[in-house]
Amino acid sequence: MTKKPQQRxxxxxxxxxxxxxxxxxxxxxxxxxxxxxxVNSPHPSAWLTLLNDFIHAFRMQVFFVISGYFSYMLYLRYAPKHWIKVRLERVGIPMLAAVPLLTLPQLFILKEWTSRLDGWAALTPYAKYNMVSWDLISHLWFLLVLCILTTLGLIAFRLLRDARRAKTDYSDLSWGKLSLAILAYSLLWGAFRRTIFLLQPQWLMDGLFSNMVMQSLYFLPFFILGAMAWKYPAIKALFVRPDYRVFAGAALAFAAYVANQTWSSGEGWLYELDAVISMQMGLWMVNVTFSAGHRFLNSHSPRITYLVNASLFIYLVHHPLTLLYGIFVTPHITSNTLGFFVGLLLVFGVAFLLYELHLRIPLLRFLFSGKPQKTRAAAAPVKQH
Known part of the structure; x- marks a missing residue:
């Protein structure tokens, strides 16, 4: 039986x-x-601090919901062994390629032109290793977490696939029930972190443990929730249908997030409260972004297709470009607002130029996409998700 292909x-x-x-x-x-x-401006900006907090409070939670959604879609399309091979290639190859090509040069930039590695000679061997691991992972952490969640998906997706739909279709799921589930998970995550903080606090400062364990556990429910949205149309419909009570909840959660960042301390409950608040805000922002996207962005556009194809590369290269901008240009622009917008223009401009350059070099196209490169004669249109 051939199923009708779902509209993109x-x-x-x-x-x-x-x-x-x-x-x-x-x-x-x-x-x-x-x-x-x-790199920091000598005089911080209140509105740019607020903007930074807003982006940080929800962006990756929503991203992992979408990643789980498309990952489960592809899991159903391929045999499990082929699926894991393809997914780890698409995620792992760009991550591994970016270490020598981007984050290793970035480490030397930090060493030569910032105070990031001051006192290097006096550090213990472990402290040197740990500092290097943080900086080599750097902004690639989400690819590392995605590799781990994809591997866990071999088990989780099989259980989800084999679950009997007759048992429940989640048509009675509400934002209240979903919020309580995420709240319960965030409290468990916070209790786990607090236990480690009391018994083995040095683990939380370890780059590999923090990224591979704590971050993976943090984003796991969002990844699974995305997969469930593919299997159960009622969940997806809940995400896409705008609910202004949820919008208001997201605004209140952001206010709580800013308050926690302003008045809490690392020795107190800053990180545990952060998890509770940002998991809720991330969940509610799924409704904001999905409903707005469905309303305004649900059509084919060559410009959007270009951005979709370029987005991973832009993300990978922007971090060292931003550091270079902060080191060499920021000190010469006295206005923080002007400096921010000039930075957007320069970093995006150079990043897109590098993207166009890399498209003309097959090896780089492969390294930054994880996809085998086909000749034009052999290439055929392929749906990308």
Whole structure:
């Protein structure tokens, strides 16, 4: 029996691309925020700090919902062994290629032109290894987490696939029930983190443990929720249908997020409260972004297709470009607002030029996409998700 192919959901492609591209204003605003980064303006900007907090509070939660959605769709299309091979190639090859091509040069940039590695000679061997691991992973952390969640998906997706639909179709699911489920998970995550903080606090400072364990556990429910939205149309319909009570909840959650960042401390409950608040905001922003995307972006556009194809590459290269901008240009622009917008123009401009350049070099196209490169004669249109 041949199933009718599902119409391509342009709005999800678009939302995913815009979430990736938001990495540029996120890191540029980080320069001008009150958050300590490798490069900071001497006089932080209140509105850019607020912008940075807003982007950080929801962006990756929504991204992992979309990743889970498309990952499960492809899982149903391929045999499990072929699926895991294809998915890890698409995610792992760009991640591994970006280490020598991007984050390793970035490490030398930090060493030569910032105070990031000051006191290197006095560090213990482990401290040196840990600092290097943080900086080599850097902004590639989400690819590392996606590799881990994809691997876990071999088990989770099989269970989801084999679950009897007759048992429930989630038509009675509401935002209240979903919010309570995410709240319960965030409290468990916070309890797990607090236990580690009390018993083995040094683990939380370890780059590999923090990214591979804590981040993966944090984003796991969003990844699974995305897969469930593919299997159960009622969940997807809930996401796409605008609910202004949820919109209001997202606004209140953001206010709580800013308050926590302003008045809490790392020795207190800052990170546990952050998890509770940002998981709720991330969940509610799924409704905001999905419904807005479905309303305004659900159509084919060559421009959007270009951004979808370029978004991963732009995200990968923007981080070292932003650091270079912060080191060499930021000190010469006295206005934080002007510096931010000039930075957007320069970083996006150079990133898109590099994207066009890499398209003309087959090896780079392969390394930054994880896809085998076909000759024009052999290439055929393929749906990308």
């Amino acid at each position: 959901e342009h709005y999800l492609d678009s939302v995913r691309a815009w979430l990736m591209l938001l990495g540029v204003p996120f890191h540029l605003s980080l320069i001008y925020s009150t958050q300590g980064w490798s």
